Amino acid sequence: MTARLIQRASRLLAVPASFQPPSSSSSAVPTECMRLCQHAPPPRCRAALHTSSPRYLAESLPETSQMGPVTPQDENEFFSMLKTVPGINNLLDIPREQNVSGNKGVMIIQEIVRREPGSNEEILKDPRFQHLLDHINGQIQHVWNxxxxxxxxxxxxxxxxxxHRCFQSVEVEVQWRxxxxxxxxxxxxxxxxxxLYRSRREKALLEDLVKQVELRWTEIRDTRSLVTLISRLGFMSNSLMExxxxxVLEFAGDLKPEESRKVISALSAENRRTVSVLRAISFHLIQFKGELSPSVILDLAFAFAKLNFCQPQVLQKMATDIMPKLQEISPTDIASLVRSIAYLKYSNQPLCEAIAQACLQCNQSFSPSHLCTVLLGFAHLNFIPGQSEEFFNMIxxxxxxxxESLSWQMQLDVVWSLCILNHVTVPYFHKILKPQVYSQILAVSEERSAIHSVKLMHINATAQLESPDYRGPLLPEDVLQTLQSRTGPRRVSALQNAVIETLKKVFPDEGTCNYSVxxxxxxSLDGEVVLDSDLKALALKHFEDPHDSQSGGTQPLPEGARRFAIVCREFSHYTFREKVVLGRYAMNQRHLRAAGFLVVEVPYYDWQELKSDWEKQGFLKDQIKKVMAKDMAE
Structure with missing residues (x-):
């Protein structure tokens, strides 16, 4: 109430002396009030009560407004004059030739930075520059925001x-404002x-900055500020990021592709798989009428792969937009694109064909590491180019x-990829199965060498089962046992656990079915069973088992008997939204068949439709009969 009373009184005291009341008789202005208004000294009262000035008004306005109409005319002219001054020495001489304010001094330093965008010891040591800093430091409180x-x-x-004293003064002033x-x-x-690398003062400034943004995040009105804040400050506070x-959900429709790229890259940098944000940005990227630039596509593909987020329509748009520009993209970017789509399991045949064609046309510009990455991506997707002969001849x-000039990890990836694509030749086996290579794998710790051990065993299996022209050497038995032990215990998924429980009901006799072999x-086999010609299960311990180094059986399989391998096919074993297995699982089928197994696959999409135990048992029995009938027909 007191504040309101003072405010009203100040308005009355500010009324000019020439004020006259209305002549109407209906007006009832108190004579005391009129007398007070007539005798009030307006200039002195206004000066005493009106405390605002253009400088305080400018500090309360946004930055864009400060550079607009609020800027005095002389400062506009001064800004134009700076553009015409030749040389940095002439810029440093301006404070000596004319009196400049703190704002004008800042404009001079900005012009110096524009012409010399980097550290410059000569400028910093110049006495004129030091004098200019001291002059600005003395007027630092009058510099606009x-x-x-x-x-x-x-x-x-x-x-x-x-x-430096001026540096610290500016930091303190910024923190206060x-x-x-x-x-x-x-x-x-x-x-x-x-x-920036932050000192103690800079950390304190950054912490206060984060707190201010957390309190005032609702004031964000433009996408540029939003993108800057989410990419620069979002990682510092989980609540601020949320x-x-x-x-982002509010402004998703206004984001440009470049801004969408920055937002998604910021999320991927923090491994924040916020599905609602990813879906909203993807929806508006699909609606974008123009073409996405290659840089945006590459960054989006990398971020989607890191976050394991697949949206088929936006991936299709990205593939369509980048295919005509593959010839203009560097080999490094092409290798990055192949790695991203392989991780996403996105098998786009036209895109992969275009990448293979780019590799053929510009093969000299591709380094061995680039070709290795492309080959590994194709192997993961089980993609064989249409011009397979020309492509693999080039490889x-x-x-x-x-x-041999590559690292042993890269050698392993190259040969393993060729094994998956079924285009490996005998010389590759000689180079990769020699003791100099597998001894390096054995020298690595067990945790780091698990995936390399599996790949080496796959290469050895390909040489043993699918390469009749290869005469050796193969991995010794003790090395195979060591590599097998390094793969560690297998984690059983829900699908595998359900299939194993059903197999125990289908083959209730002990010893007739092995699990997790x-x-x-x-x-690794989810189930192994031997059936005679009448589909009767036989005890496994009596028969020799070449795929198991610790098997104690010695008898060969009876005539007409078949060895079955039951293998679960998870969702991750297939390409995105297709029922086509990935490359390594296609090689798994070939190896098991070459080893004498009849492979019974249990796809996840068929199993999830089964509800009762009776249906699951009937499904497994039907799958075994189908595989048996197919083998007899062949």
Whole structure:
């Protein structure tokens, strides 16, 4: 009430003396009030009560407004004059020739940074520059908000000592004014403060900046500030990131592809798989009428792969937009694209064909590591180019002679990929199965060498089962046992556990069915059973078992008997939204058949339709009969 009374009284005291009441008789203005108004000294009262000035008004406005009509005419002319001054020495002489304010001094330093975008010891040691810094430091409280932020950025760019008096003064002034800055100014400040190596003062400034944004995040009105804040400050506070993600959902339709790329890259950097944000951005990317640039597509593909997020329509648009531009993309970017789509299990035949064609046309610009990445991606997707003969001849020509110059990990990947694609030749086995290679794998710790051990066992199995021209050497038995032990115990999934429980009911006699059987080929069987010609299960312990190095059986299988391998096919074994197995699981089928098994596959999409135990048991029995009938027909 007191504040309101003072405010009303101040308005009355500010009424000019020439004020006259209406002549109407209906007006009832008190004579005391009129007398007070007539005798009030308006100039002195207004000066005493009106405390605002253009400088305070400018500090309360956003940065864009400060550079607009609020800027005095002489400063506009001064800004135009700076553009015409030749040389940095002439810029440094301006404070000697004319009296400049703190704002004009900041404009001079900004112009110096524009012409010399980097650290410059000569400028920093120049006495004229030091004098200019001292002059600005003396008027630091009168520098506008937007220019104060740009001044701090200029000092970082110039490489001024962080312990310099002017530097510390600017940091303190910025920290004190944080609450006066607009949200756009806070975003601009975060754009160069967050990535820097931070001292104690800078950490305190950044912490206060994060707190301010957390309190004022609802003030965000433009996508540029939103993208800057989510990419620069989002990783520092989980609660702030959640609020900024809500803002992304609000502005998703206004985001440009470049801004969408920055948002998704920021999420992938923190491994934040926020599905609602990813779906919203993907929806608007699909609606985008223009073509996505290659840089945006590459970054989006990498982020989607890291977050394991697949949206078929946006992936299709990305593939369509990038195919005509593959010839303009560097080999490094092509290798990155192949790695991303392979991780997403996105088998797009036209895109893969275009990549293979680009490799053929520009094969000299592809390094062995690039070709290895492309080959590994194709193997993962089980993709064989239409021009397979030309493609693999190029691969053999480029990688065959340089294989030994690569690291042993890359050698392993190259040969393993060729085994999956069924285009491996005898010389590759000689190079990879020699003691010099597998001894390096054995020298690595068990945790790090698990995947390499499996790949080496797959290569050995391919040489043993699918290469009749190869005469050796193969991996010794003790090495196979060591590699097999390094693969570790297998984690049983829900599908595998359900299939095993059903197999126990289908084959109730003990010893007639083995479960979770490891093999010397690097594969593990969910179930193993031997059936005679009448589909009667036989005891496994009596028969020799070449795929198991620890088997004690010696008898060969009876005539007409068949060895069955029951293998579960999980969702992760197939390409995205298709019922086509990935490359390594296609090789698994070939190896088991070559080893004498009849492979009974249990796909996840068929099993999840079964409800009762009776249906599951009937499904397994039907699958075994189908495989048996197919083998007899062949």
């Amino acid at each position: 937007g220019r104060l932020i740009k001044f701090l950025r200029s000092l970082y760019v110039l490489g001024l000592d962080r312990n 944080l609450r006066k800055f607009s949200i756009g100014a806070l975003a601009q400040l975060s754009s160069f403060i967050a990535p 609020r900024l993600e809500d803002k 053999h020509l480029r990688l065959g002679c340089e294989l 490891p093999t010397v080929y690097g594969w």
